[in-house]
Amino acid sequence: MGKQVTEMLKGTLEGIVLAILSGRPAYGYEITAWLREKGFSDIAEGTIYALLIRIEQRGLVDVEKVPSEKGPPRKVYSLNAQGQAYLDEFWRTWSFLAERLERLREGGS
Amino acid sequence: MGKQVTEMLKGTLEGIVLAILSGRPAYGYEITAWLREKGFSDIAEGTIYALLIRIEQRGLVDVEKVPSEKGPPRKVYSLNAQGQAYLDEFWRTWSFLAERLERLREGGS
DNA sequence: CCCGACTATTCAGTGTTACTATCTACTGGT
DNA sequence: ACCAGTAGATAGTAACACTGAATAGTCGGG
Numbered sequence: 113m114g115k116q117v118t119e120m121l122k123g124t125l126e127g128i129v130l131a132i133l134s135g136r137p138a139y140g141y142e143i144t145a146w147l148r149e150k151g152f153s154d155i156a157e158g159t160i161y162a163l164l165i166r167i168e169q170r171g172l173v174d175v176e177k178v179p180s181e182k183g184p185p186r187k188v189y190s191l192n193a194q195g196q197a198y199l200d201e202f203w204r205t206w207s208f209l210a211e212r213l214e215r216l217r218e219g220g221s
Numbered sequence: 222m223g224k225q226v227t228e229m230l231k232g233t234l235e236g237i238v239l240a241i242l243s244g245r246p247a248y249g250y251e252i253t254a255w256l257r258e259k260g261f262s263d264i265a266e267g268t269i270y271a272l273l274i275r276i277e278q279r280g281l282v283d284v285e286k287v288p289s290e291k292g293p294p295r296k297v298y299s300l301n302a303q304g305q306a307y308l309d310e311f312w313r314t315w316s317f318l319a320e321r322l323e324r325l326r327e328g329g330s
Numbered sequence: 331c332c333c334g335a336c337t338a339t340t341c342a343g344t345g346t347t348a349c350t351a352t353c354t355a356c357t358g359g360t
Numbered sequence: 361a362c363c364a365g366t367a368g369a370t371a372g373t374a375a376c377a378c379t380g381a382a383t384a385g386t387c388g389g390g
Contacts (some may be wrong), residue, residue, distance in 0.1 A: 116232065116314040122376050123228025124318065131325045141338050150321060159377050161339060183337035184385045203326060205225040209233065210319055212259060216240045217312060231347050250367050268348050270368060292356050292366035
């Protein structure tokens with residue numbers, strides 16, 4: 113993809129991951145694969161893992177280590193109450209920005 | 222505002238400014254005032270000036286120095302062909318991201 | 331029995347971006 | 361002379377995504 117997406121993802125990728133986790137618990141490798149499938153073709157794996165560590169340290173998610181049939185144990189993340197609150201805030205912020213941009217695109221005031 | 226907006230603006234603020242300039246030429250102080258009026262309550266002035274210098278160095282805008290009745294001369298920026306192309310690309314990138322996020326919000330696949 | 335393929339995570343170093351805070355500079359009104 | 365308003369520049373900081381590589385575990389094939 114382009115540099116533009118990279119820069120645009122700053123601040124939104126975190127919300128995207130939290131939104132995914134609000135549907136169901138998931139682990140890093142799974143999330144990366146899911147994102148790639150959905151068109152975010154070149155989000156680096158390292159990026160997701162770093163992000164997960166960040167949101168874990170901020171207390172937005174709970175973590176559980178689950179043995180895998182294949183490969184090393186998975187770190188399964190699930191959204192907690194604080195994370196849900198943060199996600200709600202994220203959607204409000206996103207709406208704010210999206211509305212204004214849409215208006216700009218239409219050439220409105 | 223919050224830290225969330227700050228991070229989300231990375232990558233979008235540039236597009237916002239280019240979109241403004243696609244409507245009409247403008248100078249830094251004017252753009253800052255316009256943004257504040259439109260709800261981006263605390264975008265720092267320094268941020269806009271730095272951004273304008275950046276897009277100027279990338280050749281996305283043309284610059285003209287215009288004497289002001291009040292204060293020092295204004296640097297009036299206008300979008301050129303290259304900037305227009307970059308803006309088009311920006312909107313495509315934005316649409317891509319906005320679509321996927323909207324789908325995520327609806328809880329869809 | 332080792333080697334590659336797949337699964338899964340970690341980490342050090344880099345570049346871009348917006349923010350803070352401060353500084354310069356010009357005008358008009360008191 | 362001073363101050364508010366207009367206008368721009370800049371040095372330093374923090375956050376975030378990327379690159380690239382390393383580590384670790386399981387499995388099947390030669």
